[in-house]
Amino acid sequence: MTFLPRGRRMPVGIVSVSGYLPKRVISNSEIANETGVSEEWIESRTGILERRYAADELATSDLAVRAAEPLLRDDSVRQNVGAVIVATATPDQPQPATASFVQSGLHLPPIPAFDVNAVCSGFLYALSVGEGLMSAHSITGHALIIGSDKFSSIMDKADPRTVSLFGDGAGAVLLGQVPDGYGIQGRSLIADGSASQFVRVEGGGSRSPLDAEAIASGGRFFRMEGRAVKEWALQFVPKAVHEALLQAGLSIGDLDRVVFHQGNTRMVQSLAAELGIAPEKVALTAPLWGNTAAASIPSTLARENDRRRLRRGERVLLASVGGGMTAAAMCLTWF
Numbered sequence: 596m597t598f599l600p601r602g603r604r605m606p607v608g609i610v611s612v613s614g615y616l617p618k619r620v621i622s623n624s625e626i627a628n629e630t631g632v633s634e635e636w637i638e639s640r641t642g643i644l645e646r647r648y649a650a651d652e653l654a655t656s657d658l659a660v661r662a663a664e665p666l667l668r669d670d671s672v673r674q675n676v677g678a679v680i681v682a683t684a685t686p687d688q689p690q691p692a693t694a695s696f697v698q699s700g701l702h703l704p705p706i707p708a709f710d711v712n713a714v715c716s717g718f719l720y721a722l723s724v725g726e727g728l729m730s731a732h733s734i735t736g737h738a739l740i741i742g743s744d745k746f747s748s749i750m751d752k753a754d755p756r757t758v759s760l761f762g763d764g765a766g767a768v769l770l771g772q773v774p775d776g777y778g779i780q781g782r783s784l785i786a787d788g789s790a791s792q793f794v795r796v797e798g799g800g801s802r803s804p805l806d807a808e809a810i811a812s813g814g815r816f817f818r819m820e821g822r823a824v825k826e827w828a829l830q831f832v833p834k835a836v837h838e839a840l841l842q843a844g845l846s847i848g849d850l851d852r853v854v855f856h857q858g859n860t861r862m863v864q865s866l867a868a869e870l871g872i873a874p875e876k877v878a879l880t881a882p883l884w885g886n887t888a889a890a891s892i893p894s895t896l897a898r899e900n901d902r903r904r905l906r907r908g909e910r911v912l913l914a915s916v917g918g919g920m921t922a923a924a925m926c927l928t929w930f
Contacts, residue, residue, distance in 0.1 A: 607729045608778025608930045610737070610771040614897035615662035616764045616884060617649040623759070630755035637759045642860020646762030646885030648747040654687045655765075656696035659743035662765035662894070663701060666739070672769070673701075677734030679708040680725050682717030682742040682889040684918070685749060686710060689799070697741065707734065713786070714794055714918030715856050717889035718742035718766070719925055722913075723782050725770050738770040742889035749796055751816040760859055761817070762885035766893025777907075777930035781842030783835040785922040790827055793820045794918030819918075825862060828916035829869055835924035836870060836914050843926035847871055849910055850926075852899060856915035857881035857891045866914070891915070905929045 622645045623634040638644065649658060659681055667673040679701075681694040694708040707728075713720040718740070725738035743765035750758045798814025799805040805815055832855075840846060853876050855863045860881045867877045880895045887894060892913050899905065907930055914924040 605730050605732070606773045606775055606778040607726045607770055608773035608927055609768045610773070610930065611666050611769045612767070612893060612897045612900055613662055613665040614764065614766040614890070614894035615658055616894065617647045617653070617658070619648045619650070621646050621648050621762070626755065626759050629752050630758060632755040637755070640861070641759055642864070642882055643760065643885050644882045647764060649745050649763040653745070654696070655683050655685050655743050655745045656687050656693050656700060658745060658763065658765035658890070659693070659697045659741045659767070660700035662743065662890075663697070663739060663741055663767040666767055666769050667701060672737065673703070675736035676703055676706065676739050677736045678706055678725065678728060678738045679703065680711060680721040680738065680740050682711045682713070682721040682740070683744055684712055684714045684717065684888055685744045685746060693743070713921045713923070715858065715886070715888045715891060716915040716917030716919070716921040716923045718892050719913060719915050719923035720784060720921070722768070722770070722925060723784060723923070726779050726782070729770060729772070736771070739767065740770060741765060741767040742891070742893045744888035744890050746817065746886070746888055749815065749817045751813060754816070756821055757817055757819055760886045762887050764884060764887035764890040764894050766890045766895070766897055768893055768896070773930040777928045779925060779927045781839035781845070781926040783838035783842070783924045785831055785835050787827070787831065787920045790823070790920040791918070793823045793827065793920055824916070824920070825865070827920050828858070828862065828922070829865060831920070831922040832866055832914055832916050832924070833870055835922040836912065839912070839924040839926045845910060845926055850876060850912050851909040852876055852878065852905070853912045853914070854878045854892055854896050854899065856917070857884065857895055858886050858916065
């Protein structure tokens with residue numbers, strides 16, 4: 596789905612960004628010991644060297660709160676938040692929305708708070724929803740958009756194809772009004788339900804309740820068809836990117852920085868090569884953080900800003916692939 600402007604849109608952009616990664620480091624050696632594969636097997640196939648796991652007592656909402664807190668240290672900003680949107684595929688519980696717990700944890704007043712689930716594309720879906728709410732003047736001030744996932748809680752620790760990839764984390768941004776010529780200038784969302792079997796957690800919903808039989812058969816665990824996901828991504832992520840660039844009136848060569856979803860190092864490199872993006876423009880956190888799902892793009896964007904501060908006028912591309920299957924892309928001029 597592509598959002599096309601109707602009339603004059605209020606310019607909306609990212610005005611601040613922050614990320615949170617747990618302290619516990621899980622090395623390839625630890626994964627190898629648990630799964631029986633070698634460290635070399637993991638690194639050669641994924642380009643991932645380590646990932647982070649949150650403590651057992653921390654929920655997805657706790658990670659989200661820790662990512663968002665630095666953005667709300669100024670009381671005037673906190674009081675000006677008009678909505679909280681949390682992108683996650685690992686909610687605290689089936690209901691209520693994880694955003695409700697985040698709202699409470701951040702001590703925010705009664706405002707809209709809800710979740711978006713497009714798996715690893717969830718953050719860009721949530722960002723598009725937040726932009727839409729602000730552009731339609733449905734909310735004022737800021738929209739707090741958070742990507743947070745605790746995939747360690749749904750991993751089959753005996754499956755090297757998935758446990759070698761995923762880690763935990765959260766990232767958050769504040770959306771706000773920006774001057775003309777800045778902010779989000781192109782966006783594209785795609786979903787292909789015919790490929791939904793490629794990424795899945797089968798147990799725990801109305802189709803397959805998480806009863807004793809489902810638990811025994813591993814229904815609570817995350818499953819993924821890696822080769823099929825890569826083939827789908829290389830077909831549909833470029834489509835989303837080109838649609839977003841077209842809306843923004845930009846070309847690949849105009850981009851200053853690119854933040855892909857960090858599915859794994861090889862995936863990031865393949866997407867950059869497919870799109871003809873110079874490697875030096877592409878952010879890379881997968882080697883040290885692994886795939887943090889909905890947290891991947893905002894936490895990587897935060898690290899980029901810490902590493903080399905984003906300058907006013909830089910043209911930034913964000914792009915992702917996720918379960919569903921889903922793809923998303925967004926072009927913005929940094930303010």
